[in-house]
Amino acid sequence: MKITNDTAAVITGGASGLGLATAEMLVGKGAKVAIFDINAEKGIAEAERLGMTFCQVDVTDEDSVLAGFEKARAANGQERILVNCAGAGRAGKIITRDRNTDEVTRYNTEWFNGVVQLNLIGTFRCTAISAEGMATLDPLEDGERGVITCTASVAAIEGQIGQIAYASAKSGINGMILPAARDMAREGIRINAIMPGLFRTPLFENRPEKAIEALAVQVPFPKRLGHANEYASFVLELIRNRYFNGQSIRLDGAIRMAPK
Numbered sequence: 144m145k146i147t148n149d150t151a152a153v154i155t156g157g158a159s160g161l162g163l164a165t166a167e168m169l170v171g172k173g174a175k176v177a178i179f180d181i182n183a184e185k186g187i188a189e190a191e192r193l194g195m196t197f198c199q200v201d202v203t204d205e206d207s208v209l210a211g212f213e214k215a216r217a218a219n220g221q222e223r224i225l226v227n228c229a230g231a232g233r234a235g236k237i238i239t240r241d242r243n244t245d246e247v248t249r250y251n252t253e254w255f256n257g258v259v260q261l262n263l264i265g266t267f268r269c270t271a272i273s274a275e276g277m278a279t280l281d282p283l284e285d286g287e288r289g290v291i292t293c294t295a296s297v298a299a300i301e302g303q304i305g306q307i308a309y310a311s312a313k314s315g316i317n318g319m320i321l322p323a324a325r326d327m328a329r330e331g332i333r334i335n336a337i338m339p340g341l342f343r344t345p346l347f348e349n350r351p352e353k354a355i356e357a358l359a360v361q362v363p364f365p366k367r368l369g370h371a372n373e374y375a376s377f378v379l380e381l382i383r384n385r386y387f388n389g390q391s392i393r394l395d396g397a398i399r400m401a402p403k
C-alpha cells in the first residue's frame with residue numbers, strides 16, 4: 144500500500160518502544176496516526192511531540208477499544224493501517240521448587256490469563272474491530288483495502304524458562320495469522336506478524352547495562368540489540384509490499400534463544 148497524506152493508521156502500544164518508533168516513521172511518511180496506549184502520560188506527550196491523536200485504550204477491554212477506534216476515526220478517518228504492538232509478559236516457571244523449604248508452587252492461572260488477554264486476545268480484538276472498519280473502504284490497487292501487522296516474539300518458537308504465559312500468547316498470535324489472512328482475503332486486507340528478537344526498548348529499562356551486554360553477545364550478527372527503528376522500517380516494508388501476506392517472520396540478527 145502506498146502511504147499518502149490521506150492514509151490513517153492506528154498503532155496500539157504506540158506510546159513506547161517498537162510502537163512509538165513505528166508511529167514516528169509513519170508520521171514521517173505523511174500518514175495520519177492515532178496511538179492507543181494505556182499509559183496516558185507518555186501517550187499524550189508523544190502525540191503532542193509528533194502531531195498524532197492519542198487515545199487512552201486498554202486493549203484488554205472491549206468498550207475501551209471500541210471508544211478508541213471511534214475517537215481515532217473521528218480525528219483521522221477510517222484507518223487503512225493497524226499495527227498491534229501493545230504487549231508484555233509476566234515471568235514465572237510453570238512450577239517452582241523453593242530451595243530452602245522444598246515447597247513446590249505453580250504459576251498462577253490468573254497471571255496466565257492476564258498475559259493471554261493482553262497479548263493474544265488484545266491483538267485479536269483490535270484486529271477484528273479494525274478489519275470490520277477497513278472492509279467499508281474503497282479498494283485501492285489490486286483491490287487492497289487495508290494492512291495489519293501484529294507483534295509476536297521469537298519466544299513463540301523458543302520460549303525460555305519463565306516464559307510459559309508469554310510464549311503461549313505469542314505463539315497464539317502466530318497461529319492467528321494464516322486463518323485471518325484467508326478470512327480477510329476477499330476484502331483485500333492483509334495481515335502479517337513480526338517476531339522480534341532482542342530490541343532495546345523501555346522493556347529493558349530496569350536491566351543493568353552488564354545484563355544487556357550479556358544479551359547482545361548472544362546475537363550472531365550484528366552483535367547488539369535491535370534498534371526500534373529497524374522494527375519500524377520492517378513494518379513499513381510489510382505495508383508497502385502487497386505480496387507479503389499471511390506470514391510470521393523473525394527479525395532477530397539470527398539469534399536462537401537458549402533455554403535461559
Ligand SMILES: NC(=O)c1ccc[n+]([C@@H]2O[C@H](COP(=O)([O-])OP(=O)(O)OC[C@H]3O[C@@H](n4cnc5c(N)ncnc54)[C@H](O)[C@@H]3O)[C@@H](O)[C@H]2O)c1
Pocket residue numbers: 155156157158159160161162179180181182200201202203228229230231232261294295296297338339340341342343344345346
Ligand atoms: N523489545 C523486545 O525485545 C521485544 C521482543 C519481542 C517482542 N516484543 C513485543 O513487542 C511489543 C512492543 O514491546 P516494546 O519492547 O516496545 O515494549 P514497551 O513496554 O516499550 O511498549 C509496550 C507499550 O504497550 C502499552 N501497553 C501495555 N499494556 C497495554 C494495554 N493493556 N492496553 C494498551 N496498551 C498497553 C504500554 O503502556 C507500552 O507503551 C510487545 O508486544 C512485546 O511483547 C518486544
